[in-house]
Amino acid sequence: MSRPRPVDRLIRALARLPGIGPKTSERLAYHVLRAEPELAQELVDAIAAARASTRVCSVCFNLDESDPCAICASPERDRALLLVVEDPRDVAAFDASGYRGLYHVLQGRLSTLEGIRVEDLTIAQLLARVGDGGFQEICLATNPDLEGEGTAEVLVERLRGRGARVTRIARGMPAGATIAQVSAAILADALQGRRELR
Amino acid sequence: MSRPRPVDRLIRALARLPGIGPKTSERLAYHVLRAEPELAQELVDAIAAARASTRVCSVCFNLDESDPCAICASPERDRALLLVVEDPRDVAAFDASGYRGLYHVLQGRLSTLEGIRVEDLTIAQLLARVGDGGFQEICLATNPDLEGEGTAEVLVERLRGRGARVTRIARGMPAGATIAQVSAAILADALQGRRELR
Numbered sequence: 530m531s532r533p534r535p536v537d538r539l540i541r542a543l544a545r546l547p548g549i550g551p552k553t554s555e556r557l558a559y560h561v562l563r564a565e566p567e568l569a570q571e572l573v574d575a576i577a578a579a580r581a582s583t584r585v586c587s588v589c590f591n592l593d594e595s596d597p598c599a600i601c602a603s604p605e606r607d608r609a610l611l612l613v614v615e616d617p618r619d620v621a622a623f624d625a626s627g628y629r630g631l632y633h634v635l636q637g638r639l640s641t642l643e644g645i646r647v648e649d650l651t652i653a654q655l656l657a658r659v660g661d662g663g664f665q666e667i668c669l670a671t672n673p674d675l676e677g678e679g680t681a682e683v684l685v686e687r688l689r690g691r692g693a694r695v696t697r698i699a700r701g702m703p704a705g706a707t708i709a710q711v712s713a714a715i716l717a718d719a720l721q722g723r724r725e726l727r
Numbered sequence: 728m729s730r731p732r733p734v735d736r737l738i739r740a741l742a743r744l745p746g747i748g749p750k751t752s753e754r755l756a757y758h759v760l761r762a763e764p765e766l767a768q769e770l771v772d773a774i775a776a777a778r779a780s781t782r783v784c785s786v787c788f789n790l791d792e793s794d795p796c797a798i799c800a801s802p803e804r805d806r807a808l809l810l811v812v813e814d815p816r817d818v819a820a821f822d823a824s825g826y827r828g829l830y831h832v833l834q835g836r837l838s839t840l841e842g843i844r845v846e847d848l849t850i851a852q853l854l855a856r857v858g859d860g861g862f863q864e865i866c867l868a869t870n871p872d873l874e875g876e877g878t879a880e881v882l883v884e885r886l887r888g889r890g891a892r893v894t895r896i897a898r899g900m901p902a903g904a905t906i907a908q909v910s911a912a913i914l915a916d917a918l919q920g921r922r923e924l925r
Binding site for chain 2: 556
């Protein structure tokens with residue numbers, strides 16, 4: 530005997546989550562079993578409710594309770610500005626920062642390593658949205674890493690000549706950071722992107 | 728709008744797990760929502776099944792599907808040897824290492840910092856088990872850290888004079904480790920615990 534089967538099953542289920550290795554999974558499983566029963570119940574209910582009541586927006590591919598999502602349906606958003614992001618989490622993050630335009634969620638980024646191609650993302654749908662007109666600016670907000678930059682480059686080519694200005698989010702020093710502690714790549718970006726003060 | 732309410736609820740539920748901060752929780756939640764539905768279903772089922780079908784053994788306080796647990800009930804275990812551990816995870820770990828005696832799970836360790844006292848653990852039940860006789864050796868396998876050692880010291884005092892030999896698991900170099908890479912504390916233990924070769 531090593532572990533009861535239901536505990537083993539729970540450990541294996543938790544280990545399917547990204548970034549959860551076998552040791553962490555074991556720790557989480559035993560916590561779920563030892564904590565007040567309400568914690569396990571709330572996990573079960575929250576997972577089931579979130580799966581049952583969220584769907585992918587057919588316009589922007591964000592996750593929401595309604596389709597079209599609350600952002601696409603809102604009369605208060607700036608409909609001339611489109612922010613292209615990789616992930617629904619990025620929508621939540623930009624919205625919390627005060628952005629009030631619309632979004633397009635790519636559902637990932639291009640990656641030769643992982644075999645993620647143009648047709649695996651919502652790029653055709655993005656081009657169709659832009660082709661319908663109405664956007665003055667399309668800002669590419671993929672991550673400032675190798676694959677995010679590569680994705681932005683491909684998008685710039687495809688979006689060119691469609692009537693909207695295509696921009697890219699700024700790279701530079703993160704607010705609140707200390708120059709002595711950030712990486713050389715960040716400092717190089719901060720220098721390259723320097724702006725004149727008037 | 729920042730996030731759909733069911734997603735927020737799931738993020739908050741996952742963040743109640745130990746070692747899962749708000750960012751990790753967000754990543755896990757969106758993974759659960761984006762992965763195949765079977766993953767969420769298996770999590771829900773595994774949590775519910777594990778909670779419903781495991782109980783605490785009334786003899787040794789291990790977690791199992793039956794009470795007494797499979798180990799306490801087994802005719803094949805060495806009933807003269809008792810290994811005292813902090814946690815049910817330690818039972819699984821020692822069993823996988825080939826140990827074939829019985830266990831007593833303390834359900835934690837003494838900690839002045841966290842206010843965990845003798846009466847918060849299963850120490851009274853341990854003394855009662857030992858008082859009933861039958862054990863030749865009681866090996867204390869609390870963790871080799873400050874609180875684990877403190878707990879072992881308290882247990883040694885209380886177990887003394889009850890007819891069983893009280894031992895402590897060895898501290899020293901972990902198998903497979905490299906001397907140049909382990910901590911000074913480990914090397915000090917390895918030296919202090921050195922044994923004569925004959």
